[in-house]
Amino acid sequence: xxxxxxxxxxxxxxxxxxxxxxxxxxxxxxxxxxxxxxxxxxxxxxxxxxxxxxxxxxxxxxxxxxxxxxxxxxxxxxxxxxxxxxxxxxxxxxxxxxxxxxxxxxxxxxxxxxxxxxxxxxxxxxxxxxxxxxxxxxxxxxxxxxxxxxxxxxxxxxxxxxxxxxxxxxxxxxxxxxxxxxxxxxxxxxxxxxxxxxxxxxxxxxxxxxxxxxxxxxxxxxxxxxxxxxxxxxxxxxxxxxxxxxxxxxxxxxxxxxxxxx
DNA sequence: ATGCCAGGTAACACCTGA
Numbered sequence: 001x002x003x004x005x006x007x008x009x010x011x012x013x014x015x016x017x018x019x020x021x022x023x024x025x026x027x028x029x030x031x032x033x034x035x036x037x038x039x040x041x042x043x044x045x046x047x048x049x050x051x052x053x054x055x056x057x058x059x060x061x062x063x064x065x066x067x068x069x070x071x072x073x074x075x076x077x078x079x080x081x082x083x084x085x086x087x088x089x090x091x092x093x094x095x096x097x098x099x100x101x102x103x104x105x106x107x108x109x110x111x112x113x114x115x116x117x118x119x120x121x122x123x124x125x126x127x128x129x130x131x132x133x134x135x136x137x138x139x140x141x142x143x144x145x146x147x148x149x150x151x152x153x154x155x156x157x158x159x160x161x162x163x164x165x166x167x168x169x170x171x172x173x174x175x176x177x178x179x180x181x182x183x184x185x186x187x188x189x190x191x192x193x194x195x196x197x198x199x200x201x202x203x204x205x206x207x208x209x210x211x212x213x214x215x216x217x218x219x220x221x222x223x224x225x226x227x228x229x230x231x232x233x234x235x236x237x238x239x240x241x242x243x244x245x246x247x248x249x250x251x252x253x254x255x256x257x258x259x260x261x262x
Numbered sequence: 263a264t265g266c267c268a269g270g271t272a273a274c275a276c277c278t279g280a
Contacts, residue, residue, distance in 0.1 A: 013268075013269070013279085014268085014269055014270075016269090016270095017268080017269060017270090038269095038279090040269070040270065041270095064270090064271090065269090065270055065271065065277090065278090066270085066277095066278075066279095113278085113279065113280055114280090115279085115280065153280070155280090166263085167280085169263095170280070171280080172280060205280075207267075207279095207280070208266095208267035208268055208279095209264095209265075209266055209267045209268090210266065210267085212267095219280070221280080248268095250268095251267085251268080251279085251280085
Protein backbone atom coordinates (compact mmCIF):
# COMPACT_ATOMS: atom_id res chain seq x y z
CA UNK A 1 0.00 0.00 0.00
CA UNK A 2 1.44 3.43 -0.94
CA UNK A 3 2.48 5.58 1.97
CA UNK A 4 1.36 9.20 1.89
CA UNK A 5 3.38 11.77 3.82
CA UNK A 6 2.62 15.40 4.57
CA UNK A 7 5.49 17.89 4.49
CA UNK A 8 5.18 21.49 5.68
CA UNK A 9 7.35 24.59 5.87
CA UNK A 10 6.75 27.22 8.55
CA UNK A 11 8.61 30.36 9.57
CA UNK A 12 7.71 30.39 13.27
CA UNK A 13 9.38 33.73 14.20
CA UNK A 14 11.01 32.36 17.38
CA UNK A 15 10.40 28.71 18.33
CA UNK A 16 10.39 29.61 22.02
CA UNK A 17 7.67 32.25 21.62
CA UNK A 18 5.73 29.92 19.32
CA UNK A 19 6.07 26.64 21.24
CA UNK A 20 2.44 26.34 22.48
CA UNK A 21 1.08 27.23 19.03
CA UNK A 22 3.56 24.95 17.30
CA UNK A 23 2.72 21.97 19.52
CA UNK A 24 -1.01 22.54 18.98
CA UNK A 25 -0.50 22.70 15.22
CA UNK A 26 1.66 19.56 15.13
CA UNK A 27 -1.14 17.70 16.89
CA UNK A 28 -3.93 19.12 14.70
CA UNK A 29 -2.26 19.00 11.30
CA UNK A 30 -0.13 15.91 12.02
CA UNK A 31 2.56 16.65 9.40
CA UNK A 32 5.16 13.91 8.92
CA UNK A 33 7.99 16.33 8.13
CA UNK A 34 8.28 20.00 9.12
CA UNK A 35 10.85 22.53 7.92
CA UNK A 36 11.14 25.41 10.38
CA UNK A 37 12.72 28.84 9.98
CA UNK A 38 13.60 31.76 12.26
CA UNK A 39 14.17 29.71 15.39
CA UNK A 40 16.01 32.69 16.93
CA UNK A 41 17.86 30.44 19.37
CA UNK A 42 21.00 28.35 19.62
CA UNK A 43 20.76 24.56 19.37
CA UNK A 44 21.09 24.12 23.15
CA UNK A 45 17.99 26.25 23.74
CA UNK A 46 15.74 24.56 21.16
CA UNK A 47 12.74 22.96 22.96
CA UNK A 48 13.84 19.54 21.79
CA UNK A 49 12.13 17.44 24.46
CA UNK A 50 8.72 19.02 23.90
CA UNK A 51 8.92 18.41 20.14
CA UNK A 52 10.24 14.88 20.61
CA UNK A 53 7.38 14.14 23.01
CA UNK A 54 5.01 15.18 20.21
CA UNK A 55 6.43 12.31 18.14
CA UNK A 56 9.19 13.93 16.07
CA UNK A 57 12.87 13.44 15.53
CA UNK A 58 14.64 16.80 15.63
CA UNK A 59 17.70 18.26 13.89
CA UNK A 60 18.54 21.94 14.29
CA UNK A 61 20.92 24.53 12.92
CA UNK A 62 20.45 27.43 15.32
CA UNK A 63 21.87 30.87 15.93
CA UNK A 64 21.48 33.41 18.71
CA UNK A 65 18.77 36.06 18.16
CA UNK A 66 18.54 35.70 14.37
CA UNK A 67 17.85 33.06 11.72
CA UNK A 68 18.02 29.37 12.62
CA UNK A 69 16.41 26.41 10.79
CA UNK A 70 15.27 22.94 11.82
CA UNK A 71 13.97 19.69 10.37
CA UNK A 72 11.35 17.70 12.28
CA UNK A 73 10.35 14.23 11.08
CA UNK A 74 8.35 11.28 12.29
CA UNK A 75 11.04 9.20 10.55
CA UNK A 76 14.73 9.24 11.44
CA UNK A 77 16.65 12.14 9.86
CA UNK A 78 19.84 10.92 8.18
CA UNK A 79 22.96 12.47 6.66
CA UNK A 80 22.29 15.95 8.05
CA UNK A 81 24.32 18.80 6.56
CA UNK A 82 24.31 22.33 7.95
CA UNK A 83 25.05 25.55 6.10
CA UNK A 84 24.69 26.54 2.45
CA UNK A 85 27.78 25.60 0.43
CA UNK A 86 29.67 28.22 -1.53
CA UNK A 87 30.97 30.64 1.11
CA UNK A 88 33.01 29.44 4.07
CA UNK A 89 32.81 32.92 5.66
CA UNK A 90 29.00 32.93 5.85
CA UNK A 91 28.07 32.32 9.48
CA UNK A 92 24.32 32.93 9.23
CA UNK A 93 22.28 29.81 10.08
CA UNK A 94 19.91 29.80 7.13
CA UNK A 95 20.21 26.35 5.54
CA UNK A 96 20.27 22.66 6.40
CA UNK A 97 19.29 19.41 4.76
CA UNK A 98 18.69 15.82 5.73
CA UNK A 99 17.18 12.59 4.39
CA UNK A 100 13.76 11.51 5.70
CA UNK A 101 11.81 8.28 5.27
CA UNK A 102 15.02 6.76 3.92
CA UNK A 103 14.63 8.26 0.45
CA UNK A 104 13.63 11.93 0.37
CA UNK A 105 16.29 14.60 0.84
CA UNK A 106 14.71 17.76 2.27
CA UNK A 107 16.19 21.21 2.87
CA UNK A 108 14.99 23.90 5.26
CA UNK A 109 16.01 27.35 4.08
CA UNK A 110 15.60 30.93 5.26
CA UNK A 111 16.59 33.17 2.38
CA UNK A 112 17.92 36.62 3.33
CA UNK A 113 15.43 39.47 3.28
CA UNK A 114 17.77 41.90 1.52
CA UNK A 115 16.29 45.23 2.56
CA UNK A 116 17.12 47.99 2.03
CA UNK A 117 18.12 47.40 -1.60
CA UNK A 118 20.77 50.14 -1.58
CA UNK A 119 22.87 48.25 0.98
CA UNK A 120 25.12 45.20 1.21
CA UNK A 121 22.13 43.29 2.58
CA UNK A 122 20.65 43.16 -0.92
CA UNK A 123 23.98 42.09 -2.43
CA UNK A 124 24.16 39.32 0.20
CA UNK A 125 20.64 38.19 -0.71
CA UNK A 126 21.50 37.94 -4.42
CA UNK A 127 24.78 36.12 -3.72
CA UNK A 128 22.92 33.73 -1.41
CA UNK A 129 20.37 33.03 -4.15
CA UNK A 130 23.19 32.35 -6.62
CA UNK A 131 24.75 29.92 -4.13
CA UNK A 132 21.40 28.20 -3.55
CA UNK A 133 20.76 27.76 -7.26
CA UNK A 134 24.28 26.40 -7.79
CA UNK A 135 23.79 23.93 -4.94
CA UNK A 136 20.41 22.87 -6.32
CA UNK A 137 21.93 22.34 -9.74
CA UNK A 138 24.72 20.15 -8.32
CA UNK A 139 22.21 18.21 -6.23
CA UNK A 140 19.95 17.48 -9.20
CA UNK A 141 22.55 15.48 -11.13
CA UNK A 142 21.24 12.19 -9.71
CA UNK A 143 17.72 10.75 -9.60
CA UNK A 144 17.19 11.17 -5.87
CA UNK A 145 13.95 12.71 -4.61
CA UNK A 146 14.58 16.21 -3.28
CA UNK A 147 12.56 19.05 -1.80
CA UNK A 148 13.65 22.58 -0.87
CA UNK A 149 11.21 24.28 1.47
CA UNK A 150 11.28 27.54 3.33
CA UNK A 151 10.90 31.27 3.50
CA UNK A 152 12.31 32.38 0.15
CA UNK A 153 11.73 36.09 0.85
CA UNK A 154 10.70 36.61 -2.78
CA UNK A 155 7.30 37.82 -4.01
CA UNK A 156 7.36 36.03 -7.38
CA UNK A 157 4.76 38.19 -9.17
CA UNK A 158 2.66 41.29 -8.51
CA UNK A 159 -0.29 38.94 -8.00
CA UNK A 160 1.44 37.58 -4.91
CA UNK A 161 1.23 40.84 -2.91
CA UNK A 162 -1.78 42.86 -1.76
CA UNK A 163 -0.37 46.17 -3.00
CA UNK A 164 2.47 45.90 -5.53
CA UNK A 165 3.04 49.67 -5.59
CA UNK A 166 3.87 49.66 -1.89
CA UNK A 167 6.58 47.04 -2.55
CA UNK A 168 8.06 48.56 -5.70
CA UNK A 169 11.36 49.37 -3.96
CA UNK A 170 11.36 46.29 -1.74
CA UNK A 171 14.02 43.59 -2.03
CA UNK A 172 11.28 40.95 -2.29
CA UNK A 173 9.96 42.24 -5.63
CA UNK A 174 13.16 43.36 -7.39
CA UNK A 175 13.71 41.94 -10.88
CA UNK A 176 17.05 40.52 -9.67
CA UNK A 177 15.31 38.60 -6.88
CA UNK A 178 12.46 37.40 -9.09
CA UNK A 179 14.80 36.30 -11.90
CA UNK A 180 16.83 34.19 -9.48
CA UNK A 181 13.70 32.57 -8.06
CA UNK A 182 12.52 31.75 -11.59
CA UNK A 183 15.97 30.40 -12.42
CA UNK A 184 15.58 27.85 -9.62
CA UNK A 185 12.30 26.66 -11.12
CA UNK A 186 13.92 26.54 -14.55
CA UNK A 187 16.23 23.85 -13.16
CA UNK A 188 13.11 21.67 -13.27
CA UNK A 189 11.69 22.33 -9.81
CA UNK A 190 7.93 22.41 -9.21
CA UNK A 191 6.29 24.87 -6.81
CA UNK A 192 4.02 22.44 -4.92
CA UNK A 193 1.32 24.95 -4.04
CA UNK A 194 1.17 26.49 -7.54
CA UNK A 195 0.77 23.03 -9.08
CA UNK A 196 -2.75 23.04 -7.61
CA UNK A 197 -3.69 26.69 -7.16
CA UNK A 198 -2.92 29.41 -9.70
CA UNK A 199 -5.22 32.07 -8.25
CA UNK A 200 -3.65 35.43 -7.36
CA UNK A 201 -3.68 36.76 -3.78
CA UNK A 202 -2.92 33.47 -2.05
CA UNK A 203 -0.73 34.45 0.88
CA UNK A 204 1.58 32.81 3.42
CA UNK A 205 2.61 35.93 5.36
CA UNK A 206 0.72 38.86 6.92
CA UNK A 207 2.48 41.70 8.74
CA UNK A 208 1.70 42.19 12.42
CA UNK A 209 1.09 45.89 11.77
CA UNK A 210 -1.89 47.80 10.45
CA UNK A 211 -4.41 44.98 10.77
CA UNK A 212 -2.84 43.21 7.81
CA UNK A 213 -4.29 39.82 8.77
CA UNK A 214 -7.89 41.00 9.11
CA UNK A 215 -7.63 42.96 5.84
CA UNK A 216 -5.88 40.03 4.09
CA UNK A 217 -2.96 42.31 3.24
CA UNK A 218 -0.50 39.50 2.69
CA UNK A 219 2.47 38.22 0.73
CA UNK A 220 3.23 34.82 -0.79
CA UNK A 221 6.87 34.15 0.09
CA UNK A 222 6.99 30.58 1.50
CA UNK A 223 7.45 27.73 -0.95
CA UNK A 224 8.07 24.01 -1.36
CA UNK A 225 10.15 23.37 -4.50
CA UNK A 226 10.18 19.76 -5.69
CA UNK A 227 12.66 17.93 -7.88
CA UNK A 228 11.14 16.07 -10.86
CA UNK A 229 11.10 12.69 -9.10
CA UNK A 230 9.45 14.30 -6.07
CA UNK A 231 6.91 16.14 -8.21
CA UNK A 232 5.94 12.77 -9.72
CA UNK A 233 4.70 11.84 -6.22
CA UNK A 234 2.86 15.12 -5.50
CA UNK A 235 -0.78 14.49 -4.59
CA UNK A 236 -1.99 17.73 -2.97
CA UNK A 237 -0.78 21.00 -1.51
CA UNK A 238 -2.15 23.98 0.33
CA UNK A 239 -1.68 26.86 2.73
CA UNK A 240 -2.93 26.25 6.28
CA UNK A 241 -4.14 29.65 7.44
CA UNK A 242 -5.25 28.32 10.82
CA UNK A 243 -2.11 29.14 12.81
CA UNK A 244 -2.05 32.78 11.60
CA UNK A 245 -5.45 33.44 13.18
CA UNK A 246 -4.43 32.24 16.66
CA UNK A 247 -3.35 34.30 19.65
CA UNK A 248 0.44 34.77 19.72
CA UNK A 249 0.67 33.84 16.03
CA UNK A 250 3.74 33.89 13.84
CA UNK A 251 3.44 36.36 10.95
CA UNK A 252 3.89 33.37 8.60
CA UNK A 253 1.57 30.38 8.27
CA UNK A 254 2.45 26.81 7.17
CA UNK A 255 2.57 25.76 3.52
CA UNK A 256 2.26 22.01 3.01
CA UNK A 257 2.13 19.25 0.40
CA UNK A 258 1.33 15.57 0.33
CA UNK A 259 3.60 13.06 -1.40
CA UNK A 260 2.86 9.43 -2.16
CA UNK A 261 5.87 7.30 -1.32
CA UNK A 262 6.27 3.58 -1.97
C1' DA B 263 7.21 55.44 3.71
C1' DT B 264 8.14 54.06 8.04
C1' DG B 265 8.55 51.21 12.20
C1' DC B 266 1.70 51.93 13.74
C1' DC B 267 3.68 44.91 15.77
C1' DA B 268 6.50 41.32 17.59
C1' DG B 269 10.72 39.06 19.31
C1' DG B 270 15.33 39.22 21.19
C1' DT B 271 18.99 41.24 23.77
C1' DA B 272 20.15 43.75 27.22
C1' DA B 273 19.12 47.29 29.78
C1' DC B 274 15.05 50.37 31.08
C1' DA B 275 16.37 51.64 24.21
C1' DC B 276 17.69 49.59 20.02
C1' DC B 277 18.04 46.15 16.20
C1' DT B 278 15.71 43.22 12.76
C1' DG B 279 12.01 41.76 10.18
C1' DA B 280 9.40 41.99 4.86
